Amino acid sequence: MVNWFWFLLVVSGILVAMVQGKTGVITTAILDGAKVAVETSLGLIAIITFWLGVMRVAEAAGIVAFLARLLKPFLRFLFPSIPPQHPAMGAIILNLSANLLGLGNAATPAGLLAMREMQKLNPRPEEATPAMCTFLALNTACVTLIPTTIIGVRALYGSQEPAAIIGTTVLATACGTIVAVVTDALFRRFYRQR
Template sequence: MLNYVWFGLIAISVIVGAINGNIDAVTEAAISSAETAVTLAIGLIGIMALWLGIMKIAETAGLVSAIARIVRPITVWLFPEVPPEHPAMSAMVLNMSANMLGLGNAATPLGLKAMQELEKLNPHPETATNAMCTFLTINTSSVQLILPATVVALMGVESSSLFIPTILATSCSTIAGVTAVKLLSKLPKFAIPEQETEESNLNK
């Protein structure tokens, strides 16, 4: 479905650009965006290598286990289908911690790692699990204890004046998101039929 959306956007931009006589601008924007995408991808590789390495060191040193024990009551309630000692849990805990501290670039590779590990627990690879949806919601609406420096710079204000409003706003968004996920997951429309689940278990 997403491929159709992107194709539609590209087709519309080309058609509108041709009608308005700005097809050269469309071509130039496409080339410029391609260069930006390559630069971003290469930069992300370095960040992912750094933080996945740090996560591995943290796991070996027992730091991840210590953090997981502290937040275990919350994570067990949020992700009941994920074993507490599973690598997905540690990646999610670190991702949420990075987001809370405003380290968006650091949280990205940890979020990708968490989704990869959650996919290993997914009996239906073509369908997102409740844990995946919950994690995506928390990752998107994460509580922020420290506002990212880029946001502070754009707004041109002292970060201290945004501390309380940031916590309140992001807490409300996270609570609303998690509540929506939990409620929607209980609706029959979003439940995986029991027959499919049984067939998947038999195929294993």
């Protein structure tokens, strides 16, 4: 549906430009847009590579393991159906650690791995388990302590204070996480009673 919406926007823009006799504007916009996309992509590749390297150093230094120990009691409470030493728990911890550091791109493979491992524990493969639903809610609205990608994009576009968004990001993502966890718990209780 969204693809059709974008298609209609592009076609209507081209038609309006043609009716007004400004077809040169289309070419200019396409070339300018491609230039900005390439520059932004290269900047983001550099930012993501840097922070993935930082994540590897943090992992080698034991920071990720420390974060995992810190999160373990919280995760045991949220995911009681997953055995503590199961690979799904490790993938969940890695995913949440990457999200905490604002590394959404690094969190995605760990999130996919976590879902794959949770599916192995699923007695009814055609339905999502409560743990899967909780993980999806938590992954979608995870607290971000350092929004590294956004800081990098702001720096890339010349922001005077690219890190000025840290406080508001922590507050907004903390609120989102609380709402996601509470809503998940309420829905779980509601559907258990049905």
